[in-house]
Amino acid sequence: MTKVTFLGIIAIIFALMFSNSPVTAGESIIANVQNEQGGDVRPDLDTAEVELMFANIQNGTAHIFLRSPERKFFSPTDFPIVEGTDLIDATLPIENGKATFQYMFPIRGDYHLKVDVVDGEGKAAGTHELVITINENPEEVKNAVIFIAILVAFGFVVGYVLSRGRKRVHAV
Template sequence: MTILISISGEGYSQTPTRSVQLNTDPPLQSLIPFEAATEKPQSPVSLTFQALDAQRQPFKNAKIGLEILTPPSTPWWTTDFPIVEGTKLLAMEATAPQGRLEIQQMLPIRGNYQLRVNVSPLLAGAFTPYEQTLTLPVRENPVKYHYLGGLVIVLLGVGLLGGVVIGGQQIVQEGEIAPQRVRLLLSGLIVVAIAALLAINISAELLDAHGHSHEHEHTHATQSPVQQSQGLELHLVGDDLATVGQPANFAVSLKDTTTGQPVKDILFQVKAIALEDNLTVFAYQGIPDSSGKLAWQEQFFDGAPHKVEVTATPQPGSNRQFSPLQVAREIEVEGIAPPLFVRLISLAYFTAIVGIGLAIGLGLKNRWFQRLVRG
């Protein structure tokens, strides 16, 4: 009886089920997050989702809903964009005749992203809808560890030097709570800590002011969100003002100006571009839904102006052929400075590293002094 139960259990666990297959370009082991203020060329990650049935065959005529959630908050080891942690990066529903969804998305921070995929049929009853949550691990950029190592060495050196300076035998004068050199060093450390905290806060405020200044630099749109041509009207609607940490809403549609009916046998090519560096942060090419519309939610993680651009072209073999139509909206993105507690935690780490160096310096100086006395 035990053998039969175990065999049936193995058979049940190995029963093939419906799934979503994820492929990335570059490969998973090569994924690193977005790096701000760099001159190196950067490209978004290509994500391909394939809906498969129990026999590992692609589903036909499906709708694929996708939500990308950023890694959860890490208050003790924060990322470059703390406000982005634990938020929704993208949400969309795509019509997938071959059961495939392909997007390009810039990943802003390190950690494990949650990809929630919902697969349902275009024709009711064709198959039972199902959901799957995938995990996309993104490792930290190795360059950050090099920078961190250099900073730690400098701070340890400062502490070590201070420990050597104040170490050894010290004479405490009457009415003093510590030797003069100790008091001078501690006073200097306090001044450095205050200066570092001020520098962190001032840089955050300047960054915030830099983000707001773009409201005046980009007051004119390079393209209109509506274009009429060849008896067609392409219309892009959505938010003109976005905030880091919150998704913005967009939708695009193409209609016949004579009949007022939506045109469906078309391809939409969507791009979101960071204007400062002319960097594509999101891209998708697909067809509209049954109502002739393509809608999505997108978060702009960098507090700088962006442009959402959509190009409409006829599908290959379509009866209605026309020249490509293009619309665009410029989006002002409001940046949010990191919370104060995040800055204080960083300052505490730096102070602790200096303290460790100070303790090592004091220990070494006391050993030297004791050896000198014994000698």
């Protein structure tokens, strides 16, 4: 590997690192996601309260665009059609530095929330991008593990019985 190639790879890695840090870009906004019933937010089950806290704005409006997690090759979700699509396009009022809404997130993964902020005087106060992570329902993970274990056991029994059967045929 030449020196130029090596430096080029390092430059690409740094560029990717900085381009994939929307939370850093949105430091003046903090997104707090809570389950109204307590505990973690489970997709397609719990209605979460999303609270956006603005450090520099007390009153104004926030235009929000929520996009669902992008499709991943090895882990399809319960709603494949929803993956990588727009979910919400709405304008919320900012009151006392906060804007809130309730939403049931459909699938697990990293949601991208783009927020266009306008202050109380009607001036644009920047665009911010946040990432909201929703984890899979632990019950569904448990059920998936049980299901896969049953399939492995089924395969094991089938393989064991068939190979024993072949042995007997040869013996006769």
